[in-house]
Every structure is written in C-alpha cells, then in structure tokens.
Amino acid sequence: MERIDFLKQFSERLNISLHKAGYTSTRSAKIGINLKQLAKMSGVSYQMARKYALGMALPDYHVIPKIATWLNVSPSWLLFGEQGTTPPDQNVTPVTSCIEIERELLQYILHQCFFLFAETTETDKIIHYIVDVIYDVSHLNTDNKMILKIIDMMLSSAVRFNQIQLVNIHSKEKRA
Amino acid sequence: MNRYSIFFEQNNHKVTLHENIIDILFQHKEEIYIKFNDLLGIFLIDYIAIKIIDPNNELVIFSITPSVEYNLLVQGLWKYDHSFTMNFQKNNVFYVWEKAYYETYFNEIKSIKEFKHGFTFGFNISKQIDSFHFTYSYATRSKNSKLYHYYHSHVNELSALGDYSYKLIRSIYAKYCNPNFTLPSISCKQNDPPKFPLLKLMVNNKR
Numbered sequence: 001m002e003r004i005d006f007l008k009q010f011s012e013r014l015n016i017s018l019h020k021a022g023y024t025s026t027r028s029a030k031i032g033i034n035l036k037q038l039a040k041m042s043g044v045s046y047q048m049a050r051k052y053a054l055g056m057a058l059p060d061y062h063v064i065p066k067i068a069t070w071l072n073v074s075p076s077w078l079l080f081g082e083q084g085t086t087p088p089d090q091n092v093t094p095v096t097s098c099i100e101i102e103r104e105l106l107q108y109i110l111h112q113c114f115f116l117f118a119e120t121t122e123t124d125k126i127i128h129y130i131v132d133v134i135y136d137v138s139h140l141n142t143d144n145k146m147i148l149k150i151i152d153m154m155l156s157s158a159v160r161f162n163q164i165q166l167v168n169i170h171s172k173e174k175r176a
Numbered sequence: 177m178n179r180y181s182i183f184f185e186q187n188n189h190k191v192t193l194h195e196n197i198i199d200i201l202f203q204h205k206e207e208i209y210i211k212f213n214d215l216l217g218i219f220l221i222d223y224i225a226i227k228i229i230d231p232n233n234e235l236v237i238f239s240i241t242p243s244v245e246y247n248l249l250v251q252g253l254w255k256y257d258h259s260f261t262m263n264f265q266k267n268n269v270f271y272v273w274e275k276a277y278y279e280t281y282f283n284e285i286k287s288i289k290e291f292k293h294g295f296t297f298g299f300n301i302s303k304q305i306d307s308f309h310f311t312y313s314y315a316t317r318s319k320n321s322k323l324y325h326y327y328h329s330h331v332n333e334l335s336a337l338g339d340y341s342y343k344l345i346r347s348i349y350a351k352y353c354n355p356n357f358t359l360p361s362i363s364c365k366q367n368d369p370p371k372f373p374l375l376k377l378m379v380n381n382k383r
Contacts, residue, residue, distance in 0.1 A: 006322075061337055065217075074217070076220045079220075080220060080318075132209055136241060136242060136243040137243075139243035140246060141247045157203055162206070
C-alpha cells in the first residue's frame with residue numbers, strides 16, 4: 001500500500017470517529033469536522049489538525065493514543081483500520097496470548113505478591129503487572145529453583161519501583 | 177565442529193554478555209514494564225526490547241518480556257542469532273528477526289522468540305550512537321498484512337520510538353554500564369522545545 005493511500009485511509013477513519021463522537025462543524029463544508037477541537041485534543045496546531053483530517057499528514061506516534069483515547073477508539077484501529085471499517089468495541093479485550101502455568105507456581109506467585117495489594121491504591125496496575133509476571137514465568141524454560149528466584153526478582157522490582165516499605169508491612173504483620 | 181567454534185570463527189567482534197545480564201532482565205521488570213507498556217499498541221506493537229552493546233562489546237538487554245531473551249541466553253542460542261552480534265549493527269537498518277537466525281538453529285530460535293509468544297513477526301532496527309550499538313527490537317501479534325510494509329516505510333519513526341524507549345531506561349542502564357564510558361544521550365523529537373528562527377533586534381539600524 002502506498003503512503004498516500006495509507007494517509008487517506010487514516011483520515012477517513014479519523015473523520016468517521018469525529019463524526020460519530022459529534023465533533024462536527026458547519027464552518028468547513030469540505031471537512032465538516034471540528035478541527036479546533038481536534039487540534040486542542042491532539043496538542044497540535046490547527047493547520048496540522050487540518051492536515052490529519054485531509055489525509056495530508058499522519059500524527060506522531062505519541063499523538064495517536066491521545067486522539068484514540070479522546071475518541072474512544074483503539075490506536076490500532078485508528079492507524080491501521082484493523083478489524084474492519086468501524087471502530088471495534090473498546091470494552092472487548094482481544095485474545096492475544098494464553099497463559100498455562102503449574103498450579104504450585106501460580107500459588108507461589110499469588111502468595112508472594114499478596115502484600116502488594118495492601119500497599120497500593122492502584123489495584124488495576126498491580127493486577128496487570130502480576131498477570132505479566134505470570135505470563136513471563138509460564139514461558140520460562142528452566143528448572144523450578146531458578147523460576148522461583150526469577151519470580152522473587154520480578155516481585156522485588158515492584159516493591160522497589162513502588163517504593164513499598166517492607167519494614168512497615170512486616171511490622172503490621174507482627175502486630176496482627 | 178561444535179556450536180562455539182562455529183560462533184568464534186564467524187564473528188570478528190565477539191560480543192560478551194554482561195555478568196549480570198539475567199538479573200538485569202528481571203530485577204527491573206516492573207519499571208521497564210510500566211515505561212514500555214505505554215508505548216505498546218501504538219504501531220500494533222506487542223513487544224519492545226533494547227539491546228545495548230558498549231564499546232567493550234558487552235551486551236545488556238532491557239525487555240518488556242524478558243522470558244524471550246532468558247530462554248535464548250540460557251540455551252546458548254543467542255550466539256546463533258545475528259541480532260546479538262555486531263554483524264547486523266548498522267545505522268537504521270531494518271530487518272525481520274528471522275533474517276538474523278543461523279540456519280542450523282533456525283527452528284529453535286524461531287520457536288523461542290516468535291511461536292511461543294504468538295508473535296506473527298518481529299523486527300529490529302539497529303543504530304550506533306557514539307561507540308555504543310543499539311538494537312531496538314519489536315514484535316507484533318497482529319495478523320494485519322499491511323504491517324510489514326508499514327513498519328518498513330516508517331523506520332525513522334520506529335527508530336525515534338526506540339530512542340524514546342532508551343531515554344526511559346537510560347537511568348537503569350547507567351547502573352550497569354562500565355563507569356569508564358560516557359552514556360550516550362539521545363534527544364527525542366517530541367520532547368525537544370520547538371525551534372523558532374532566531375531574530376536579532378535592530379534598533380534604528382544600529383548594532
């Protein structure tokens with residue numbers, strides 16, 4: 001596919017999404033969308049927003065997610081039109097990979113990461129991370145001793161990164 | 177002729193692994209996950225890793241999915257993947273992962289890096305900054321047939337994304353890089369202040 005077609009198709013999806021979200025304008029008969037709002041939400045100039053809408057320019061990679069989030073479509077769909085010409089439902093998570101893990105290892109991970117939940121308000125973030133840890137563990141081709149060491153390393157990284165004070169946790173446990 | 181003698185014969189610039197390469201892969205897992213995770217999905221990318229080879233030819237890897245690299249490293253198969261060597265380290269060269277696999281171990285490496293993770297394909301972009309060699313490694317699970325062409329025609333953007341990723345993990349790398357070397361700084365387009373033409377104020381045409 002030529003770049004010019006790619007830009008045109010991107011602008012069509014952008015315009016469809018803007019219309020669907022109600023960001024229309026009668027000021028520009030040719031484009032028919034609210035460019036001022038698009039520029040504001042994208043953090044770009046009015047001229048650049050106009051270029052996006054006309055298929056003359058493609059947003060930078062850090063701008064695409066901003067527009068996608070604002071219009072409630074996926075960045076992938078906006079950029080590539082994957083899954084058809086209409087935006088896919090954002091609430092449906094595509095199946096990308098499966099996780100198979102030994103019961104004992106899963107129990108170990110859950111036991112080791114239990115304290116993370118007590119020390120954070122960002123539960124979703126922690127859950128995503130733990131699922132990612134489980135994914136990595138399920139793909140490690142090594143003995144269980146090494147796997148346990150790796151699990152500990154990965155969970156310790158969460159402690160360090162979130163600056164969780166293990167001392168406090170242990171003292172709380174003792175008090176309990 | 178065993179695996180290792182083949183390797184030494186074919187590589188003039190021998191890459192060695194950082195002594196803590198495995199620990200580095202996992203010890204910063206969450207920080208890397210949080211930082212790289214924001215970049216996933218933009219180009220339908222499901223995997224990002226950065227390989228850095230320092231001027232002493234010592235390799236360190238930062239990966240959002242470290243199990244990919246771990247399995248290659250512990251099985252010694254990394255030596256049969258050119259993306260771990262100096263051979264493919266040329267500026268902004270785009271190549272799909274499988275182009276770098278040695279034929280002898282093609283299936284094993286393909287299975288570890290791609291099949292087991294459901295990646296439809298992966299690709300690398302290499303560049304040299306100062307005396308450091310960087311390989312930005314990406315993979316996707318998308319079955320979109322337009323992607324290869326898209327990636328291939330957006331090497332500069334993907335290279336910039338790699339630069340940005342490096343910027344995010346630079347502070348981690350600083351802990352492991354040989355202190356005798358100065359870490360390369362990469363300026364990223366989106367964080368640079370806008371450049372305006374410089375105007376010189378002239379009053380009554382007098383300087």
